[in-house]
Amino acid sequence: MGGNDDFWVFGYGSLVWNPGFDYLERRSARLAGFHRSLCVRSHVHRGTPERPGLVFGLDRGGSCVGMAYRVAGRDHEAVMAYLRARELVTHVYRERAVSIRLTGGGSVHAVTYVVDRGHPQYGGKIAAEDAARIVMTAHGRSGPNVEYVTNALTEIHALGLRDPWLETVAAHLKR
Known part of the structure; x- marks a missing residue:
């Protein structure tokens, strides 16, 4: 990846x-071997060190449907600098090149960010009620943690997907 070639x-x-960068194409895609998990204790974007929030990480096992963005090769340096500043703030994620299957067919290599299970911010598996309690009170540089979770669920549903655990968290948030 890099050079003059477009990348994903x-x-x-x-x-x-909220990708935050320009792209040429946007398509849903599936990553095998990892699942989306509300397993990262956010000290910056959706919480503080004193009152961490919860954000998603790609954790081992299963699969994850998300969004793939094709970015112009000429924008490689700027987009990667932006992503690293956004995703590697506390180094709870590791940058990886992965193979994803695009909806409608075809596989491509893409840059993504996988949770580091050895990092102190890794929260592991959290009960839905406990997650909702954490999310309700957290607020960080990028806004309220509740907004992050509800936006994520809205987009997951827009992709035609269900996430029963996240839906349970959202139900607790509405109480």
């Missing part, structure tokens, strides 16, 4: 509804 970025959380 795979988003599974806020990049689905």
Whole structure:
């Protein structure tokens, strides 16, 4: 990836509804071997060190449908700098090149960010009620944690997908 060739970025959380960079094409895609999980304790974007929020990470196992963006090769340096500044703030994610299957056919390599299970911000599997309690009170540089979770669920539904665990978290948020 790089040079003058177009490249792909795979988003599974806020990049689905708010990529923040220019792209040539946007398509839903599936990544095998990882699933979307509200498993990262956010100290910056959706919480603080004193009151961390929860954001998504790609965690081992299963598969994840997200959004793939084809970016012009001429924008490689600027887009990668933007993504690294956004995703690697506390280094809870590791940048990876992965193979994704585009909806409608075809596979491409894409840049994405996978959770580092050894990082102190990795929260692991959290009960839906506990996750909702954390999300309700957290607010970070990018806004309220509730907004992040509800936007994510809206976009997941727009892709025609269900996420029963996240839907349970959202139901607790409405109470």
